[in-house]
Each structure stands twice: as structure tokens, then as C-alpha cells.
Amino acid sequence: MNKQIIVAFGIIFSLFGCKDPKKTKIAVVNNEVSILEKVANAHGFQDWKKVKEIAFTFNVDRDTTHYQRSWVWNTETNDVIAIVNQDTITYNRHKLDSISSKINGNFINDKYWFLAPFNLMWDRSNFSFEHQKEAVAPISKTPLQKLTIVYGNEGGYTPGDAYDFYFGDDFLIKEWVFRRGNQSTASVTTTWEDYKAHNGLQLATMHKNEDGSFKLYFNHLKITFKTP
Numbered sequence: 504m505n506k507q508i509i510v511a512f513g514i515i516f517s518l519f520g521c522k523d524p525k526k527t528k529i530a531v532v533n534n535e536v537s538i539l540e541k542v543a544n545a546h547g548f549q550d551w552k553k554v555k556e557i558a559f560t561f562n563v564d565r566d567t568t569h570y571q572r573s574w575v576w577n578t579e580t581n582d583v584i585a586i587v588n589q590d591t592i593t594y595n596r597h598k599l600d601s602i603s604s605k606i607n608g609n610f611i612n613d614k615y616w617f618l619a620p621f622n623l624m625w626d627r628s629n630f631s632f633e634h635q636k637e638a639v640a641p642i643s644k645t646p647l648q649k650l651t652i653v654y655g656n657e658g659g660y661t662p663g664d665a666y667d668f669y670f671g672d673d674f675l676i677k678e679w680v681f682r683r684g685n686q687s688t689a690s691v692t693t694t695w696e697d698y699k700a701h702n703g704l705q706l707a708t709m710h711k712n713e714d715g716s717f718k719l720y721f722n723h724l725k726i727t728f729k730t731p
Contacts, residue, residue: 538634538650539623545674546620550703554578556727561613564718573723574610583610617706617721619666620676623652630654640669640678641692642713647671647678653685675705693719701726 540548560573575584581596585606594603596610615622630652638649647669656663667680676695683690697709697720704726710719 539627539632541674542650542668542670542676543620543624545670545705546676547701547704547706548621548624551621553702553728554704554726555729558723558725559613559617559721560723561616562718562720562722564720566716572609572613574613576610576614583607585610616710616719619668619679623650626654638669641680641689642678642694648674676707693717699724702728 536544556575556577556579558573558575560571562569562571573586575586577583583594583596583606585592585594592603592606594606596607599607632650632652635649635651637646639645640647648671650668650670651665652668653665654662661683663684665682665685667682668676669678669680670676675698678692678694680689681691682688691712693710693712695707695710697707699706699708701724706721706724708721708724711717
């Protein structure tokens with residue numbers, strides 16, 4: 504097996520910033536559900552605990568090129584199977600070496616694209632956030648709510664990055680913007696669409712830029728739920 508064949512893909516978003524207690528806001532205030540929880544729960548976060556294993560293929564179409572890699576993640580053991588160009592590597596996220604660490608970086612990127620609403624809860628001690636009840640969405644130009652999160656400046660794969668999530672009254676994400684290093688200009692802007700329902704989970708399977716020249720999408724989705 505040629506382990507060198509698995510390399511980092513060019514659009515790796517930042518995922519886990521370090522904790523920044525001075526910036527972090529408490530998720531629950533006066534026993535009210537925070538905006539982080541509202542968005543996460545709209546996508547089925549409360550049902551994530553039922554998931555035992557999830558498999559998906561991450562695809563990117565840009566102009567005439569196509570790239571894909573597939574993953575199988577056991578959420579209980581944190582064992583991961585990576586499949587790229589017919590090569591398969593299995594590793595455990597608790598026991599990373601130099602090779603599996605690079606592969607895990609790809610996994611974190613792909614998983615973040617797929618499960619970003621859940622990371623609002625998983626990473627909530629690692630970022631600061633602001634919520635606007637009305638803002639103009641960058642692609643559709645429609646008024647939507649806006650949630651901005653900014654990761655801490657140390658630790659993680661690419662710390663200090665920012666994300667703007669746009670959503671309606673149902674709290675399902677419709678569009679988002681990635682801003683590398685919390686720059687004022689967008690690095691990547693895409694839709695969130697083609698939602699698929701799976702036992703309470705609401706998962707967006709398609710992301711497109713404004714002119715459709717860039718598409719990032721998921722297929723071959725299989726979710727195994729824990730036995731009651």
C-alpha cells in the first residue's frame with residue numbers, strides 16, 4: 504500500500520482552536536437555550552448520541568476535476584477507515600502517529616463540512632460567537648439570521664479562523680462563509696442544501712458556490728444506530 508497517496512486536500516478549513524476563556528461565552532444563560540444549541544438541535548444534535556457508526560464519501564467538483572475520499576467512523580471507539588484512490592488505511596484517533604495524524608487532518612476537514620452544526624456544541628469552549636437576528640445572506644441575498652464563530656488563535660490545524668452561518672427561523676443552515684484567519688473578506692462561500700433526514704438527524708449533502716463552478720457534496724451515506 505502506498506501510504507504517501509493520502510495527502511491533504513487543498514481546502515482544509517480550520518477546526519479545533521484552543522480554549523480562550525476571555526472570549527468564550529456561556530452556551531446557556533438564565534436556563535435559556537443558546538443560539539448554538541438551537542442550531543445544533545435543529546440538525547439533530549440531540550439524536551447524535553444514538554449513532555454508532557457513520558460512513559460517507561466526501562466529493563469535490565471544481566471546473567473539470569473531481570476528487571473524493573471515503574470514511575467510516577466508529578463514534579464509540581474512534582476507529583476510522585480512510586479510503587482514497589483504492590488505498591485503505593485504518594487508525595484510531597486516540598493513537599496517532601506521523602502518518603495517521605496527516606490523514607486525521609483530512610478526516611477532521613471532511614467531517615467539519617458534514618457535521619459543522621454539531622461542532623457548535625463539541626467546540627463551544629474553543630471559540631467566541633456573535634448572533635445577529637437579521638443579516639443579508641451572501642448568495643441568495645435574502646434576510647436570514649447570522650451566527651459568527653471565531654476560533655482561538657493557538658492550537659488546532661489552522662487556528663484563528665472564522666465562520667458565518669446563515670439560517671432561517673427553523674435554524675437549519677442555508678449558507679455559510681469561511682474566513683481564514685478571521686479576515687473581513689470571504690475565503691469560501693457556499694450553500695447548504697439537499698438535506699437528508701436520518702432518525703432525527705438533518706444532514707446537508709450539497710454545498711455550492713454562487714456560480715456553481717465549485718461543488719462539495721456527500722454520498723454513499725450509511726449510518727448505523729445503537730441498539731436500544
